[in-house]
Amino acid sequence: xxxxxxxxxxxxxxxxxxxxxxxxxxxxxxxxxxxxxxxxxxxxxxxxxxxxxxxxxxxxxxxxxxxxxxxxxxxxxxxxxxxxxxxxxxxxxxxxxxxxxxxxxxxxxxxxxxxxxxxxxxxxxxxxxxxxxxxxxxxxxxxxxxxxxxxxxxxxxxxxxxxxxxxxxxxxxxxxxxxxxxxxxxxxxxxxxxxxxxxxxxxxxxxxxxxxxxxxxxxxxxxxxxxxxxxxxxxxxxxxxxxxxxxxxxxxxxxxxxxxxxxxxxxxxxxxxxxxxxxxxxxxxxxxxxxxxxxxxxxxxxxxxxxxxxxxxxxxxxxxxxxxxxxxxxxxxxxxxxxxxxxxxxxxxxxxxxxxxxxxxxxxxxxxxxxxxxxxxxxxxxxxxxxxxxxxxx
Numbered sequence: 001x002x003x004x005x006x007x008x009x010x011x012x013x014x015x016x017x018x019x020x021x022x023x024x025x026x027x028x029x030x031x032x033x034x035x036x037x038x039x040x041x042x043x044x045x046x047x048x049x050x051x052x053x054x055x056x057x058x059x060x061x062x063x064x065x066x067x068x069x070x071x072x073x074x075x076x077x078x079x080x081x082x083x084x085x086x087x088x089x090x091x092x093x094x095x096x097x098x099x100x101x102x103x104x105x106x107x108x109x110x111x112x113x114x115x116x117x118x119x120x121x122x123x124x125x126x127x128x129x130x131x132x133x134x135x136x137x138x139x140x141x142x143x144x145x146x147x148x149x150x151x152x153x154x155x156x157x158x159x160x161x162x163x164x165x166x167x168x169x170x171x172x173x174x175x176x177x178x179x180x181x182x183x184x185x186x187x188x189x190x191x192x193x194x195x196x197x198x199x200x201x202x203x204x205x206x207x208x209x210x211x212x213x214x215x216x217x218x219x220x221x222x223x224x225x226x227x228x229x230x231x232x233x234x235x236x237x238x239x240x241x242x243x244x245x246x247x248x249x250x251x252x253x254x255x256x257x258x259x260x261x262x263x264x265x266x267x268x269x270x271x272x273x274x275x276x277x278x279x280x281x282x283x284x285x286x287x288x289x290x291x292x293x294x295x296x297x298x299x300x301x302x303x304x305x306x307x308x309x310x311x312x313x314x315x316x317x318x319x320x321x322x323x324x325x326x327x328x329x330x331x332x333x334x335x336x337x338x339x340x341x342x343x344x345x346x347x348x349x350x351x352x353x354x355x356x357x358x359x360x361x362x363x364x365x366x367x368x369x370x371x372x373x374x375x376x377x378x379x380x381x382x383x384x385x386x387x388x389x390x391x392x393x394x
Contacts, residue, residue, distance in 0.1 A: 006033040007282075008088050008118075010057075010109055011100030012047055013040035015213040016123045016149060016274065020098055021047065023278050027288050034088040036101070036109075041067040048076050055091075057084035059105065082108060089113040096282070099124045100149070102215050103338055104331075104380050107131055111373070114144050121281040123149035125228045126338075130331040130376050132235030146236075147281035152181055152229055153236055154277030155255035155268035160237065161285075179239050180257040180265070181229055182249040183308065184209050184272075186221040189250065193312045199351040201344060209252040209272040218341045222354055223308065227319020231330055234323060241323045246316070248306040253295065271295050314355040318362060328368040328379045335383035336361035343391060353394050361386045 007024070011017045012035040024030045032051040037044045039060040048056060048071055057079040058064035064080035071078070079087055082105070089097050089109035097113040098121045099106050106124030113120050114135070122128070128135060139146055148154050156179060163175065187206045188196060204221040205214060212220070219225035230244050257267035270276050271293065279288045310317045315337065322333040340357040343349045349357070361383045368375050 005095035013037040016100035085109040090116040152256040159266040223313035224315035328371040331379040339387040
């Protein structure tokens with residue numbers, strides 16, 4: 001690995017982006033070539049002055065103009081909008097692009113990075129959830145490596161290292177019996193559906209183990225996040241949905257596991273800290289030392305496992321229905337949830353209304369078996385429109 005590889009971080013002001021920059025400060029090895037954010041220009045200005053990137057993109061054009069005035073004393077180039085994100089991602093001088101944007105805004109820049117032949121560290125679920133059938137062949141065609149940052153997929157990725165080809169492919173996945181995808185169960189584990197109806201955004205944001213951004217924390221509380229992770233795992237590891245099992249593991253110590261056809265299970269364990277999968281993605285195949293607290297097995301009092309409650313956490317069942325159908329219905333599931341979570345965080349709908357909105361949007365959709373990128377983007381707009389219309393009835 002050469003020193004000071006050029007890195008582009010899309011979503012630098014979010015939870016993953018901030019921790020990525022903290023990791024680089026601690027371990028080095030990268031030159032921050034470019035940064036991008038949606039609208040958080042106060043923090044982005046701090047990052048510009050600390051890391052001195054050559055280019056920055058702010059998705060919100062008005063905020064981009066304001067930032068440009070603020071940093072006029074620097075040499076940084078300020079871009080805006082989707083065009084700006086794509087320009088940063090497709091820069092041929094990038095060695096690694098971290099895609100940590102929240103939502104479907106991340107799909108086109110991720111594709112642009114792959115088409116430019118750049119390795120990708122992926123923390124944007126929507127890319128594979130909606131376009132996995134496009135992304136995986138593209139990776140192979142371009143000879144690009146994809147490193148998952150999500151803790152569960154990083155765990156599976158680590159468990160499969162002895163089974164991977166040098167190009168990141170999985171030539172021996174016939175040896176896999178099943179993927180064991182773990183979930184903490186979130187803050188509402190063990191509650192009834194009637195109890196969920198009363199929960200507020202403040203309640204849902206109190207995750208027992210993880211510190212994450214607001215959207216993914218709500219998804220964890222609703223268990224929609226785990227359905228999205230099944231969709232991702234299906235594409236990342238070439239395993240059919242029915243061979244991906246979800247297990248509730250409340251302590252978030254086993255981050256996921258792989259069971260092989262000979263009956264053996266290889267699991268990845270560690271404390272619930274996103275910096276571990278971030279480090280692994282950035283410095284692969286090297287492992288950087290942990291300078292803080294590490295997992296001590298002698299301190300564990302037991303590891304519980306349980307089955308998910310599909311009846312209470314209806315979003316999980318809806319998501320599994322979507323992935324079994326495949327096609328554009330996965331985009332509907334994702335986009336409807338994205339819209340509903342935003343309204344829930346605004347206090348405009350109740351917690352279980354999230355499930356109702358997703359279900360209604362899925363019912364209204366005519367599925368496209370193998371959607372193009374244009375189909376995916378049109379389906380996103382359709383789902384938003386249907387979700388908005390249905391919200392008026394709530």
